[in-house]
Amino acid sequence: MNTKKANREKPKIALFGPMPPFRGGISQYTFQLQRVLEKKSDLLTISFQKQYPRLLYPGKTDLDPFYKGKLIQKVYYILDALNPFSLLKAVNLVVDYGCEIAILSWWTLFWSPGFSFISSRLRKKGIKTVFLCHNLFDHDSGSLKKFITKILIRNADGYLVHSSEQKAILTSMFPDKIVLQNPHPIYQQFPDPKKRLKAKGKLELLFFGFIRPYKGLDLLLEALAKLNDPEIHLTVVGESWKDPNELISYSRGLGLKNVEFHLEYTDEVSVSEFFQRSDLVVLPYRSATGSGVATIAYHFEKPILATRVGGFLDMVIEGKTGFLIEAGNSDLIAKKIASLSRKSLEKMKPAIRDFKKSFTWESMTSKVLEFHSQLVIRK
Structure with missing residues (x-):
């Protein structure tokens, strides 16, 4: 089979989210999803140049101090919430790549305006968008934050969630939009333990x-x-x-x-x-x-x-x-x-x-491709 022809037949998908060397569960999530999704699609991955301003991140750093590798190939590290031109650059990159659908990670109010803006611009250019919701609302968020989030989260064609609770909330808010649920996949990057630590007590x-x-x-x-x-x-x-x-x-x-x-x-x-x-x-x-x-x-x-x-x-x-x-x-x-x-x-x-x-990454990938089927192929 001609490789170039096979690649053209794959759906063109954009994936937005933190990637290593940024640390934390969502960064590992995006990385592991990318590794499986790129086998099933012609994938464009866009990550952060700067994820948070230092004053807004209470941890020591948002970079993984144990990360030994280089920046991951085929990932564009360009997003900066305080630089609106980086958001426009990401939009243009997705358009120029010819993506048919974009998957945007959704987990914190700080990045919600930026991703909502990106989604809005992409939809105006005929590209379908899906919010991959790790959290609908920030943890410990008050009524004002939830109100703002509800306004911003409207700006998508579909939603991918992990819990039946979040699916029910979004289905109630947007009865005419597609909401799919899939279990949170198992993180698999950990080495086999050497059992150096002995259990104590009973x-x-x-x-x-x-x-x-x-x-x-x-x-x-x-x-x-x-x-x-x-x-x-x-x-x-x-x-x-x-x-x-x-x-x-x-x-x-x-x-x-x-x-x-x-x-x-x-x-x-x-x-x-x-x-x-x-x-x-x-x-x-x-x-x-x-x-x-x-x-x-x-x-x-x-x-x-x-x-x-x-x-x-x-x-x-x-x-x-x-x-x-x-x-x-x-x-x-x-x-x-x-x-x-x-x-x-x-x-x-x-x-x-x-x-x-x-709880597999293959199952998550299937849900992403299901969105492509419903939003792009059947539109």
Whole structure:
């Protein structure tokens, strides 16, 4: 088969989102989606030259300190929210490339105006657009932020979400637009653990990820204090968006001696070791949409204790892949943990192994191509 002819037959798609060396789950998400999507399409990927102004990013940096590679080939690192010409440059690049559809990552109000503007310009030029919604609204956002987001998010032809909750919201808001749902795929970039970390006591808990108020770590610490069991250990891994000394002081104030803190951004080798050691990954979120942390837990075949919010309702099969409790209640967290054992959690691995088969990047790619079929081919 003629290669040039085959490439012309593939749909021309633009993908917008953060890519390495930018750090975080959404950057890894875009990267892994790109790797599969480029096999099925003639793909143009556009990322950031500058993702956030320094004052608006509470972490140490938005670049991955452990990233060893060069900028990824075939990715245009051009976007800068404070430079409107970079947005126009991205639009012109998509038009000149001949893209038929554009997929734009949607997760924070800071970038919503820029992506809404890009989407508007592309639609005026006859290019269909889809918002890939990691979060409809910023975590901890108030009514004003939600109001602004609702205005900006209208500017797309379709939406791709991970949770049934978000699908219901968007279907209600835009009954005439296409809304597709697909499970959050499993992150697969982690190396095999070498099992250097040995489990302590009778139960090893793990809280992982950026530490922000909505994630409920304070409730988990309170639950651990109520259990008052030195044989139940908790490891906290992740960069705190507030002063980490406050978190350590809070833990000490509760009298906890069985908590191990690693309050920094962690390399993938260490992540593998922490997950491998754990018996249970605890996600006591006060609110949530999807969760990349949950998919990492499933990658390592670890059960989850999560709250009945957002995407967790779709991601956890009660008693088989994990457990769900009501949000905001440290007593319920303590009660559930007290009922579990290392042996009982180990028995859940086969169910997790089977369940995670549907959390694939190939499935996400199929949904993107379904949008192309519905918005472009059948228009």
